[in-house]
Amino acid sequence: MLFQNRYNQLDSKLYTSQSPKPLHGAKAGHFNVALADELQWSTDEKALWVEICSGQHPLSDCSALAMVYAGHQFGHWAGQLGDGRGLLLAQVLNKKNQVIDLHLKGAGLTPYSRGGDGRAVLRSVIREYLAGHALNSLGVPSSNAVGFTSSQQGVQRETLEPGAMLLRTSDCHIRFGHFEWINQYAPELLGDFAMQCIAWHYPECLEDPQPILSFARAVVKRTAKMIADWQAVGFAHGVMNTDNLNITGSTLDFGPFGFLERFKPDWINNHSDHQGRYCYQNQPRMAHWNLSILLNNLMPLAPHTEKESFKQHMIACLADFEVTFLQHYQEKMCFKMGLPQFHKESFECTLHFLQILQREKLDYTQSFIRLQEGHFNALKDDCIDRDGFDAFMQRYQSIRIHQDQAQLNDSMQQHNPRYILRNHMAQQAIERAEHDDFSEVTRLFALLATPFTHQPAQERASDLQPPHIDATEIAISCSS
Structure with missing residues (x-):
């Protein structure tokens, strides 16, 4: 090394x-x-x-x-x-x-x-x-x-x-949380620490006349993109405390995480999250809240004569979160749907599809795979409201009809995984490992290495199946 x-x-x-x-x-x-x-x-x-x-x-x-x-x-x-x-x-x-x-x-x-x-x-x-x-x-x-x-x-x-x-x-x-600790216990270190973080992780911000503001904007945007990525693949972190988000916008600290199976946006995957603060649908809002804490802890670095303007710039930085998140999320979801980003109805059509998944309690990952592969009848067969599904399909196909189908299908292939880490898959690997058999860890590691590629020799039927529709929802303990 x-x-x-x-x-x-x-x-x-x-x-x-x-x-x-x-x-x-x-x-x-x-x-x-x-x-x-x-x-x-x-x-x-x-x-x-x-x-x-x-x-x-x-x-x-x-x-x-x-x-x-x-x-x-x-x-x-x-x-x-x-x-x-x-x-x-x-x-x-x-x-x-x-x-x-x-x-x-x-x-x-x-x-x-x-x-x-x-x-x-x-x-x-x-x-x-x-x-x-x-x-x-x-x-x-x-x-x-x-x-x-x-x-x-x-x-x-x-x-x-x-x-x-x-x-x-x-x-x-x-x-x-590093910035929170410094402000509370060693405020004299804040300036040097922030500038060192910039030099290590955002050196381009040093070229800005106001590097702290540039740093704040960059962290907000990277965090927004990470959250959009989470939402698009159906990942729920489960414990988005300020000490569990880092400044580079990369996922950190896996505790009671989970991947969506049957689409339930308010699913609580953390056994300790009694109010659902960190459920899947709340993740963008919680990231925004955490960023507000971070930016508030950068406020002491405001130039003495520019405190009010510095504050207004910080408010503007935070406002960038929603814009960046929505732009990135809409782009990801249009790719998953095989819809053109420029079409004014593409995102509304996407939301229409998600409403069907939620109402019919369908599997998030496999429903997108069925859409990608044109298995529309299989999707429809899983719906109680078949007329509602037909209305969606009419809208969906009307948007795609005059577009480059091959290009749209290629984007679907690149953005719709066949395999996610479902809770029961991880649990099976754990149970075997506790008896010194790590073969299931090895199998899942290989399967998840290329999640967009069909692997019939590696997969099992259970890898593709959500829990039974009447099964009790699983919440993971923070105990680790």
Whole structure:
């Protein structure tokens, strides 16, 4: 690996240096060879992947650290938080010369563990490993992982579960909550920290006469695009606290996430989200709220003589969220529908289709595949309101009739995945892995690597099927 450690050059108030605490009896789980290649792992490093991914093999010239940050959780100020079970192990250069974080989860207690045990269980590690891989394969900016290990050491949650570690990668682990912590506990660091974030992640903003405002605009736009990507593929994060969104607009911190199956926009996938704050349909609004917190924490950087104009510019930055989100979301959905973006009725027709999916409780992913493949009768057969479906089809075909059909169909092929990580798929992999059988993780990893390609030899019928229409909705616990 080519190390490019830089976070440890910041003020020491922002982190605590410490080494990982390995679990007893580490065992191989799964290794992402392609990602290791992208991160320029040597042959020797690949041979030691189990030791590296379980914290047993220290990386040369690297001092691991736990970041401190704060945040709002479920809309309420939660005070100081931080890496309570993970360590920034190192930062390395990938083949594109980009700096990538290596973050080891389940690495033991830190000063920010807040009564936790600093560990991760196999169940949550497998879910995050497959989810990051799935989103990256879908083209959605996200953390990823080089590999994970299981162990012989139990970790107590509701029951005693196998302990595990995950070596996560991300372009950035700097969260909105970093700025909240600095403003609350070390305000003297705010200016230098913000400018360093800009230099690392938005260097083009340094050319602007007002780099802080340029930075704010860029973070708003990237976040808006990420949320639009989530909505288009049917991904629900489940816990969009300010400490779980980073400044580069890439998905971070998989807890009680889920992919939509039967289309229910108000589906709550987080067992702890009693009011549905972070349900699928609320994600754009929650991202806007979180961004307002971030931008408010940049306000102290306003020039002394320009505070009011700086505030108005920040308000304008935040207003860009809705414009960017809608533009990107409408574009994605038109691609999925095979409709031309320029047509004035394309997006309304898209909403018409979503209304049918919601009313008829149809599967989100497979309904788009049926539309893509022209299986209109199969879609209609699943509808109670068949006349309503006919009305949609008449509208849909009238928009497409004079367009370049081949081009529209090609866009559908590129934007409609056949395979998503359904909850029951992940659960089957977890249950086998808890008996030291990682074959289902391997199968799903291969399946989700090319989600837009039909893989009859790899898929199972259950991979394409949503829960029974009368099944109890699944909500995932935050316990990890």
